[in-house]
Amino acid sequence: MTETRFDMARLPNLLTYGRIFAIPVIMLFLLADNSPLRWLALLLYIAAAVTDFFDGYLARRYGSVSPIGRMLDPIADKLLVGALLLVFCFDGSFGVWDLIPATIILLREIFVSGLREFMGTEKITVPVSKLAKYKTTVQLVALGIVIAEPLIPGTRELSDILLWLAAILTAITGWQYWSGVSAHMARNEDDPI
DSSP: OOOOOOOGGGHHHHHHHHHHHHHHHHHHHHHTTOHHHHHHHHHHHHHHHHHHHHHHHHHHHTTOOOHHHHHHHHHHHHHHHHHHHHHHHHHTOSOTTTHHHHHHHHHHHHHHHHHHHHHHHHTOOOOOOHHHHHHHHHHHHHHHHHHHTTTSTTOHHHHHHHHHHHHHHHHHHHHHHHHHHHHHHHHHHHSOO
């Protein structure tokens, strides 16, 4: 009888899949408008957010960076952030002023996704900047605190500050991304065929 061992090289992609599959569950728990389920949503969200760090770390550690992982990781992040922004608009977690940073974040994420799709067809690569990684971290922390607001009194001001900081970083990194792509396109237009 042969012993089957877990292949650590597969773990990063499994974590990314898990983050994607957790999204509808988190949404349902939040929309149930029930404190125990909101606590469960917060715990599941924290676990999903933590996998964002570990999937990349483990992929590099075990030399298992894959094309599907490179594609799915940013998609999982955008799905998680976008789904929560929509839920918070729907369930009243966001006030009127929160819609401004939420819109900035959502528009940038959709815009960059479109740019990535275009860049793939043009064989253009723009590396992810350190600031973009910080942006994702601030987004995830800000949204986690929005989940926690009804459960932990006194967190409203912190969530507002972090949400606006996330929007500012999101706008800056969106501009950086666009600048990198447009500079590459301008160089290609100057090259004679």
